Amino acid sequence: MSLSNVFILMIVIPQILVQSVRGKDCVCDLKNTDPAFPKSKFKRVETIALQCTATITSEKMLENDRRLLGLQQRIKQLEDYVGILEKEDDKNLYGAVSLRIIELEYAEILSLLDKLNKTTFNSQHLNVQTVADLQDMKDTMEELERFDSMQVMKKERQNRSIKKDLEKCREDKAPPPAPTLPPVKGRCGLGQIVSVKGPKTYSLTVYSTSYTYGAWGKDANPAPGDENKYWLMVLYTSNMYGNFIRQYNSLSTMLLGIGHTDVYIASSNPTTNTVQGPNMVMYGNALYYNCYNTYSVCRFNMTARTVSNVALPKDTGYNSKFPFGYLAAAYSYTDLDFVTDEFGVYVIYATTSNFGNVVISKVETSTPPVLGQTWSTSLHKKTVTNTFMVCGVLYATRFIDNDKEEIFYSFDTKTNTERYDLKINIKKMQANIKYLNYDPRDHLLYVYSDAYILTYEIVFN
Known part of the structure; x- marks a missing residue:
């Protein structure tokens, strides 16, 4: 950064002047022509990033999938119950009981569906807000990048691109993997x-x-x-x-x-x-x-x-x-x-x-x-x-x-x-x-x- 260069100059130049003047005091004023680094903007980006990390957790991302999977299983179970009821030939002895069980199961499915709809709405709202925040962060970081006078970020991107190309080249040259066994369940080495x-x-x-x-x-x-x-x-x-x-x-x-x-x-x-x-x-x-x-x-x-x-x-x-x-x-x-x-x-x-x-x-x-x-x-x-x-x-x-x-x-x-x-x-x-x-x-x-x-x-x- 140019601020670092200024700091170095303020230390080195007075030493050179002192040696040339031999004992006489010398004062040197340096003026930085670069604009001041906008710390407030950088701090705001950091705050938004922390909020996103706290809001968008892996648990919340999987919540809809988990509830949807549970709903699918409950509906399938309800279908099984109805099928059993249709096949019953008990002269209506247990029909009322079975219908009551199905009624309760249906009520729980409706409740679960309502919670799923609410979760989906909240997720959609969070998605819109997150997209806006990410775009804002991207624009701000591109604006801040012009303060990188030594082009550290530009070189870093180039290095990542080169590494990615290198990894792709290695994968293309590598021999095909040997056939593997089905994935092992658990962590004890017992297998499935x-x-x-x-x-x-x-x-x-x-x-x-x-x-x-x-x-x-x-x-x-x-x-x-x-x-x-x-x-x-x-x-x-x-x-x-x-x-x-x-x-x-x-x-x-x-x-x-x-x-x-x-x-x-x-x-x-x-x-x-x-x-x-x-x-x-x-x-x-x-x-x-x-x-x-x-x-x-x-x-x-x-x-x-x-x-x-x-x-x-x-x-x-x-x-x-x-x-x-x-x-x-x-x-x-x-x-x-x-x-x-x-x-x-x-x-x-x-x-x-x-x-x-x-x-x-x-x-x-x-x-x-x-x-x-x-x-x-x-x-x-x-x-x-x-x-x-x-x-x-x-x-x-x-x-x-x-x-x-x-x-x-x-x-x-x-x-x-x-x-x-x-x-x-x-x-x-x-x-x-x-x-x-x-x-x-x-x-x-x-x-x-x-x-x-x-x-x-x-x-x-």
Whole structure:
């Protein structure tokens, strides 16, 4: 810049004059003929740029796409409901109930459509304003560029153009890339899920067919010496509540129903700290579950026999507001689903602010537990029968018929990408899968299905 040149001259010229005059003082006045740099204009451009950065975030740019995708899925689900209703031959016994369900679904679609229209209008207004701001910034920067007397910006543009041409030349000369495998899901190196085999284990519990809601499995992060232990909990009060965990030293003792230890969380059902709903997990010698009559994550320490908790957002659905299920049935008190994977514990739930769609929150396994990173999806929770996580990817299942469940959906927490087209079948032995969780240690799915306990093997590509 010319101002820098002036500064240099004011230092160098007096030194030369002092040497020539030999000791006599000399004063030299320099006048800058260039106009003063308009700092106010530069500051205004900087302010506009900061405002644009704060206003136009990646989350807002994806908001319309996410809502539109969710709307498309809701309309498709409504079409399925209407198709089922048309095929019903129940002498109008359940017709009124089905019509009411469809009416509610239609009302929610209209509400979602209204919000989408408002968001679209706001986006259009923001787009017009942003175009005007960018043009203003462009004009101002071109005006300020004439103060670049050393032509730094011009040379920089030339360098970028040369680099771009060079990169294009390299690409043209490079050999064609070798064929690649399909993109890998997750971050564990396991690859994509291509199928589910089994069941490998299929047995009634010691309780026989008395209790159709429950959960079982292994500790996903066991203490030393507890690697082979299994746990079981049945909801023996109204298929809703449980207050003790039954532990076995091995799978064989569990299948035989011998040698167990009962650990009590609460004295009775239902009461404070009672387990509500079947969607619980064991991780790090602690049980994570939905506490009775709250929207809280509860953590029961198996050694200290103490309970700590953390509340989810206030608009979280609980007490069967957003349960799992399908048109013919809802799985009671399944609002909060706890899952484990290679990275820890998550809680899956739905909120009214996300229109009843699934929300994922990482649970930091401290005492008390703390909610970590959270992701919002476009998957409506009431259209799902179960969820599980593998390598940071959420998978959801839906009811196809009494013999088949389908893994149809995935959400990658690393890339925030959703898919509705997986079509991976699970062969069922009973009609309803009330509990499903993935164990990262043996890569098995643990299932509780109408009083039966099962395991399935996940096959990766």
